[in-house]
Amino acid sequence: MKIFFIVLIYFFCLNFEAKLKIEIIKGSEDLPDIAVVPFKSSLGRKFEYKVRDLINEKLTLFGEFNSLELEKMLSFPFDEESFYRRDWELLSVDYAVFGEIYETEGNLTLYYLVADIGLKRIILRGDITGENKNIGLITKKISDRVYESITGLKGIFNTKLAYILNPEPNKYSICVSDIDGDNEEVLFSSNSPLMSPDWSPDGNKLAYVSFEKGFAEIYIQNLLTGVRETIPTLGMSKSAPVWSPDSKNLAFVISMSGNPDIYNYNLKNKKISRLTNHYGIDTEPAWSPDGKKLLFTSNRSGSPQIFEIKVSNKRIKRVTLEGSYNARSRFFPDGKNIVFVHGNNGIFHIATRNLKDRFINIVTKTTLDESPTISPNGHIVIYSTKKENQGYLAGITVDRKSKFQLPVKKGSVREPAWSPFLN
């Protein structure tokens, strides 16, 4: 009977499972040193360490901090009175995170503090209450607050990643998992290609392209109910859906007899308007954060380049001038910088650019990079690349202090799409 269960579990695991665990490849020399102290609790030492580890794992997830090992700590403070700054100055720690846990009728309240050792003061004090079983979410929220108090950037530990999994040829799945790789969920599987996942701004829906009917069709899938719907429009080939920041519109590409152009679909009144009209290829739309402009890729000038269109008057302006291949752009949340795929002599890197200047920053070293997606706080880019015939995801912080990859055991993973901030 035991064997039978093992075999069964094995087969279920074989069905999918990418489990994207972040591996840091390179951290900068001058990363801030943090110390996350076990949280004092009447629930026992094991629990104190567990809470500490959960917070520590999140804060160090993208390789942005050096974390002090527990064994090196000179004291375990839990409030301001038990905190001695000298203990941390001696260890050259920049920030100490500590606190305590109270239990009342199955609920936990976690008090937490962040001390800036250099500034010689407590920079954050907070508490959060929740059910014991939600300790994962509670520690994510604390990590977000701690991260923000140190970096000034909103934390992204309670976000998700959507991606396309290709476990074997002619098998495709669209998956969503927590940003740390936990809780992977398969939304839809098909024997035909799946492409281009894009999150609704409220994080409740995903738009993507599926070939299940033998042509490229856009589906909007509700993540809570699993219900899928299509868009009732003309044209057999629809692709590259992107949600407008106000959730009211979906821009995408319709190809009428081999001429792909960008259209805007009003999700409420179901009206569709054409944005570009050119015999060349127009595709890969991307909304500006204010919803007034779209970037898109066009080969109207001979090779793929990035253009910008104003939604109000449909005025078009060329954005990229350097290189033979600039495509699949996305705006950073500041609306001033963009990330895109930059190709030269058949080599493709991820690049960023400030829209005000002409300078292209190539941020990756691998050569088959594509589909960049930006964290909602604008600090990290995850993209897909390839090594030894296997597609995998990799990432980099925009200050280039940390590089990481998200390897998979089997098959290929591609087209990452970072969720918005979630509640």
Place this chain on the structure above:
Amino acid sequence: MKFLKSVPIIFLLFLISCSTQVSDSVSETIYTEVEGINFDEKDKIDTSLEDKVFFDFDKSTLNNDTKKILSQYVSESKKANIIRLEGHCDERGTREYNLALGEKRAIEVKNYLIIQGVSSSKIKIISYGEEKPISFGSTESDWKQNRRVEITLF
């Protein structure tokens, strides 16, 4: 002996686990619908002609070799009910742009056949971009094979 007895059960459960997976996925590859028309892969006409034509990187233009292959298709195409043209790209460059490029390639082939007198209404095109490579490596010889239009007559 106990273990042997459970073998068929294991096998059965394996089948169930497989079939769950199949029922999750919507379409099987046996039937493909393009522009609302169902093709039965069994009705494929075997022409014994070269069923693929190839392209340069980021290009959809037909070269002389390609035109020579396509010209052999003209008489067969006129007899067939449906001519399916499937456009593909190599993995380089971006996926959505490649989807459009694959379509441009299929359109070029379609236009050539129309000029040769094949009825445009019989020609159905689809692009898979870089999603369905035939060669999975990352060298020029792999890429060369993947930048293609596949021609199937029904």
